Amino acid sequence: MSRTADRPAQEEALSRAVWDVLAQQGLERLTVRAVATAAGCTTGLVMHRFPNRRALLRHARELLHETSRRRVEALEAAAGSPREALRAVLRQGMAIDAESINGSVVWIGFLAAAFADDELIEIHRRNNGLWRQRLERLVRAAAPEWPAARAATVAVALGAMVEGAAAFAAADPAAYPADLQEELLGATLTAYGLAD
Amino acid sequence: MSRTADRPAQEEALSRAVWDVLAQQGLERLTVRAVATAAGCTTGLVMHRFPNRRALLRHARELLHETSRRRVEALEAAAGSPREALRAVLRQGMAIDAESINGSVVWIGFLAAAFADDELIEIHRRNNGLWRQRLERLVRAAAPEWPAARAATVAVALGAMVEGAAAFAAADPAAYPADLQEELLGATLTAYGLAD
DNA sequence: GCGTTACGGTAACATTCGTTACGGAAAGAG
DNA sequence: CTCTTTCCGTAACGAATGTTACCGTAACGC
Secondary structure, X not given: OOOOOOHHHHHHHHHHHHHHHHHHOOHHHOOHHHHHHHHOOOHHHHHHHOOOHHHHXXXXXXXXXXXXXXXXXXXXXXXXXXXXXXHHHHHHOXXXXXXXXXXXXXXXXXXXXXXXXXXXXXXXXXXXXXXXXXXXXXXHHHOOOOOHHHHHHHHHHHHHHHHHHHHHHHHOOOOOOHHHHHHHHHHHHXXXXXXX | OOOOOOHHHHXXXXXXXXXXXXXHOOHHHOOHHHHHHHHOOOHHHHHHHOOOHHHHHHHHHHHHHHHHHHHHHHHHHHOOOHXXXXXXXXXXXXXXXXXXXXXXXXXXXXXXXXXXXXXHHHHHHHHHHHHHHHHHHHHHHHOOOOOHHHHHHHXXXXXXXXXXXXXXXXXXXXXXXXXXXXXXXXXXXXXXOOOO
16 A cells, blocks of 8 residues: 555544535535635545535534534533433533534534435434434433423424524524523523423 | 516515525525526526625515515414414414425525625524514513513523424424424423413 | 617626546555 | 555536626507
8 A cells, every 4th residue: 555544534624624614604605615725625635535515515414413412422421410411412502602603503504405405404304303312311311200292392392492592693693692592591491390 | 668567576576486496496506597497587687686696685585574574463463362472473483384394494595595695694683683572572462470581581482492493394394293393382382381 | 650768588708616537746565 | 766556736627607798679658
């Protein structure tokens, strides 16, 4: 063999470049050239790592999910109680600092792109289903006395509220500051009887 | 003068074509030619009605807001009680049939486009602020005994839940059917003590 | 009926897109 | 040191984009 490039590391760097472009320039300017520029390389490397643009987006979407899954599992493991775990996991889905605001913008960009790409929408649905299952499990642990149907409904309601709040905050951070979002989460958990 | 074209009607038809393309092909395929084809004309008419593509998108976005505002006000006027009005207004924000699912897809498309267009994001923020004020007013009417801060928080929480649920349903209608969304709304209103 | 004027379709423009092909260069094998 | 193999930047391709210019045409005033 000759020189060996660290392909996984390059693929991850390119995926992060996809996130950057999506966060700072939007879906319409998410071109192969823009990604290459953001990654500090040329289109040559991009097209040698991925067969085409769609595969690049798919990889970036999968890696985004994987990253957030790892973060969520760490939060869950670090939590002192089921209700603490539920709150922490929901909280990380909101857009409460510059990084998570960027994350929400990227999330919305991928969602919009998915409507024009069957494979992206498939990835979205699978990940959303896993997210829903996770929330359901956390709610069941936080309220063991509830019937299963109640836990399922409340889990989706909580997930939807967090997702919507993150979208609001991503589009207008000044109007939806961090403390407002924290208050939303606290009020909602309290309303459902899931606060500490 | 010579022949007089019904410019407002044409502009509305073109805006509706923008919605159609956004709903059926996604933001990435939202081109001037695609809009013209969907409207049954050529790019010539489009570019004679709007100075450029961005102005076309802006008009379509404004008209979308105006349309939904009228629908919401009709629901509000037809409601028999403040709580009925609140529920009806929130319900119409969800994606419970083919038309409202399309509406949610379009809404997400415009939001994603707004991140790359200062004027679009400005329109979004203004409309979102009006939507927030409306919900706040409806919540105050539905729970007159609440302090203002409580009403404001709950209004945003309700709006975020509806928006998130609509996004979930738009991306995966089979996993988030109409009755599930109705149940989400009912459970959330009940949790806040705002159900009938 | 005729001339004028706005209307909008046609076609072209430069630019940018995704993708492909090529070639120079760097690193390991012998 | 040399040969070989992999890596990736360069440059080009055709297609598609937003936008502009042009021109036939249909309707209205007279």
